[in-house]
Amino acid sequence: MKARHKRFGFLLAGxxxxxxxxxLVFNALGNNLSYFFSPxxxxxxxxxxxxxFRLGGLVEPGTLERGEKLTVHFKVTDNHHTVKVAxxxxxxxxxKEGQGVIAQGRMGPDGxxxxxxxxxxxxxxxxPPEVADAxxxxxxxxxxxxxxxxxxx
Amino acid sequence: MSGRIFNIYRFSSPATFYPLxxxxxxxxxxxxxxxxxxxxxxxxxxxxxxxKQGEGYRIxxxxxxxxxxxxxxxxxxxxxAGIGLVFNTRLSSMMAQxxxxxGAIMTFIALWTGAFWGKPxxxxxxxxxxxxxxxxxxxxxxxxxxxxQGAIDDNRRADRAGAVLLLVGVVNIPIIYxxxxxxxxxxxxxxxxxxxxxxxxxxxxxxxxxMTFAFWAYSIAVSLYRVRSIILEREKDAxxxxxxxxxxx
Amino acid sequence: xxxxSEFFYMGxxxxxxxxxxxxxxxxMIVEPIMVxxxxxxxxxxxxxxxxxxxxxxx
Numbered sequence: 084m085k086a087r088h089k090r091f092g093f094l095l096a097g098x099x100x101x102x103x104x105x106x107l108v109f110n111a112l113g114n115n116l117s118y119f120f121s122p123x124x125x126x127x128x129x130x131x132x133x134x135x136f137r138l139g140g141l142v143e144p145g146t147l148e149r150g151e152k153l154t155v156h157f158k159v160t161d162n163h164h165t166v167k168v169a170x171x172x173x174x175x176x177x178x179k180e181g182q183g184v185i186a187q188g189r190m191g192p193d194g195x196x197x198x199x200x201x202x203x204x205x206x207x208x209x210x211p212p213e214v215a216d217a218x219x220x221x222x223x224x225x226x227x228x229x230x231x232x233x234x235x236x
Numbered sequence: 237m238s239g240r241i242f243n244i245y246r247f248s249s250p251a252t253f254y255p256l257x258x259x260x261x262x263x264x265x266x267x268x269x270x271x272x273x274x275x276x277x278x279x280x281x282x283x284x285x286x287x288k289q290g291e292g293y294r295i296x297x298x299x300x301x302x303x304x305x306x307x308x309x310x311x312x313x314x315x316x317a318g319i320g321l322v323f324n325t326r327l328s329s330m331m332a333q334x335x336x337x338x339g340a341i342m343t344f345i346a347l348w349t350g351a352f353w354g355k356p357x358x359x360x361x362x363x364x365x366x367x368x369x370x371x372x373x374x375x376x377x378x379x380x381x382x383x384x385q386g387a388i389d390d391n392r393r394a395d396r397a398g399a400v401l402l403l404v405g406v407v408n409i410p411i412i413y414x415x416x417x418x419x420x421x422x423x424x425x426x427x428x429x430x431x432x433x434x435x436x437x438x439x440x441x442x443x444x445x446x447m448t449f450a451f452w453a454y455s456i457a458v459s460l461y462r463v464r465s466i467i468l469e470r471e472k473d474a475x476x477x478x479x480x481x482x483x484x485x
Numbered sequence: 486x487x488x489x490s491e492f493f494y495m496g497x498x499x500x501x502x503x504x505x506x507x508x509x510x511x512x513m514i515v516e517p518i519m520v521x522x523x524x525x526x527x528x529x530x531x532x533x534x535x536x537x538x539x540x541x542x543x
Contacts, residue, residue: 091322098403105407109418117420118365139420175359177288185422202359205288207427209296210437215287280492291496295505302509341512349505356501454513458520465524472531484532 119185122164130190137187138166138196139204144180159184159196170198177203248327250467251476257467261460264453271450278443286440295353296440300427301448303346305455306374307409309339313381314406317399329395330470332402333385334463338455340378347371358422366415367423370408377405391470 119139120130130136138159146158154171157180168186178184183204188197210218279297286293313332320329350368351361362368381398388394416425428434434441471477495502 087322087324094318094322094403101404101407109411118363118422119420121420173359175357176292177357178359200359202363202422203357204422205357205424206435207424208435209286209289209293209427209440211284212287213284214437285496290498292498292501294495294498294502298505298509338516341516345509345512348508352501352505356498458516461517461520461524465520465527468524468527468531472534477531478535478538482528483535484528 121161122159122166123161125166125190125196126164132190135187135189135199137185138168138198139183139185140166142178142180142182142184147180159186167195168198168201169195170201172199172201174201175203177205248325250327250330250471251474253327254464254467257460257464261457261464264457264460268450268453268457271446271453275443275447275450278439278446283440283443284437289357292353292356295349296427297444297447299346299349299353300444301451302342302349303371304448305451306339306343306346306371307412309335309342309455310374310377310402310409311406313339314402317395317402320395321399321403326470327467329391329399330463330466331459332398333395334459334466335455336378336382336385337462338459340375340382342451342455343371343375343378347375360422363422365421365423366419367412367421370412370415373408374405374412377401377408381405 119137122138122140124130125138130138140159140161143158143160143165146156148156150156152171153173154169155174156167156169158165159168160166168188169191170186170188178201183206185202185204186196186198187200187202191197275297279294283294283297285291313335316328316335317332319325320332347368350371354363355361381401384401385394385398388397415421416423426432427436428441428444436444468477477483493499493503
């Protein structure tokens with residue numbers, strides 16, 4: 084019985100030490116485990132200025148321009164700041180205006196982010212197209228209704 | 237062992253657990269077959285096309301169940317290994333050993349299907365983001381455990397070393413689970429969570445849950461069949477083994 | 486026939502969907518077979534052991 088308690092004690096102590104160590108390590112690593120920087124972080128100069136990093140956000144609707152050959156220009160936004168991006172290459176299936184995107188590259192001297200690779204980031208929502216349409220319509224109606232309600236004021 | 241006082245201890249003896257495991261495994265195998273048939277039918281013919289990812293999203297019906305099982309099996313293994321370490325029960329260490337290959341396969345399936353899903357949707361087979369990397373570490377933990385158990389000849393010492401590895405590796409499980417919340421990752425957030433419910437349409441969620449239970453039943457069946465072999469290997473000199481009807485004379 | 490080929494086409498994602506389901510199916514068939522073979526070989530070994538023991542006794 085005694086040996087069993089002792090083993091259990093050792094095990095518990097070991098796990099506590101391990102948990103503390105893990106906590107410290109992750110605290111220290113902090114943002115370094117993040118896969119990308121947001122446009123706000125770029126604006127605050129938190130992203131590396133002289134070497135390659137990843138920029139993540141939404142493709143701002145209405146900013147996608149297809150240039151000659153396979154070059155595209157678009158703006159990446161997080162609704163606070165935007166960054167202009169230039170990219171030459173094949174875009175993934177889910178790349179669309181208003182969709183999440185992660186671009187790898189570096190900042191050019193003219194403030195345009197030159198991407199070498201563009202990945203699409205999607206959300207955790209899955210539904211049939213009819214439902215998506217209905218939701219979209221519902222959303223539009225809601226906006227209209229809100230506009231109507233606000234008018235008499 | 238005083239079997240009359242503590243009834244649960246009766247099943248911690250390999251001799252009594254051996255036939256019980258066989259019975260449960262057989263039932264679980266039938267449940268797994270049934271659920272797999274229903275789940276696959278739902279995955280392809282009942283669940284509708286996704287509004288954004290078209291038919292490509294159907295990979296979710298194996299990707300998520302496999303990823304859940306990969307984490308769940310690890311926790312169960314660590315639990316049994318911990319019990320074995322503290323109470324010195326032979327059977328619980330055997331259970332941990334029996335679960336390892338199935339857990340490794342589930343992890344591999346999650347990684348493989350993830351790659352085949354990431355390529356068309358994200359544009360990359362693999363990225364080193366926190367979710368993908370921590371799941372890969374889980375795979376190495378399984379492989380490491382299996383290799384460690386295989387490398388040590390003395391069963392008792394192998395069990396103890398394996399248990400320590402498993403318990404240390406438990407830190408990785410919350411990291412996998414919460415990685416998409418703690419850090420910016422390419423991998424999207426959880427579609428199903430206890431706190432926020434589900435962000436999938438009901439029929440898709442139902443198909444995914446049926447597949448999850450199918451994978452669950454499969455894992456139970458396979459690991460219990462495997463633990464029967466492990467029991468026989470380790471207890472080969474015991475009298476009850478030599479008296480088994482399946483042992484030819 | 487058309488419905489069938491459309492089904493296997495998977496809206497253009499055939500490689501990815503069947504690549505995922507195919508490998509999963511393969512693994513979930515191979516694993517039980519391996520488990521079964523392990524059991525067979527263990528039982529064979531033990532049977533031999535029991536036979537040797539009974540021969541030594543007599």
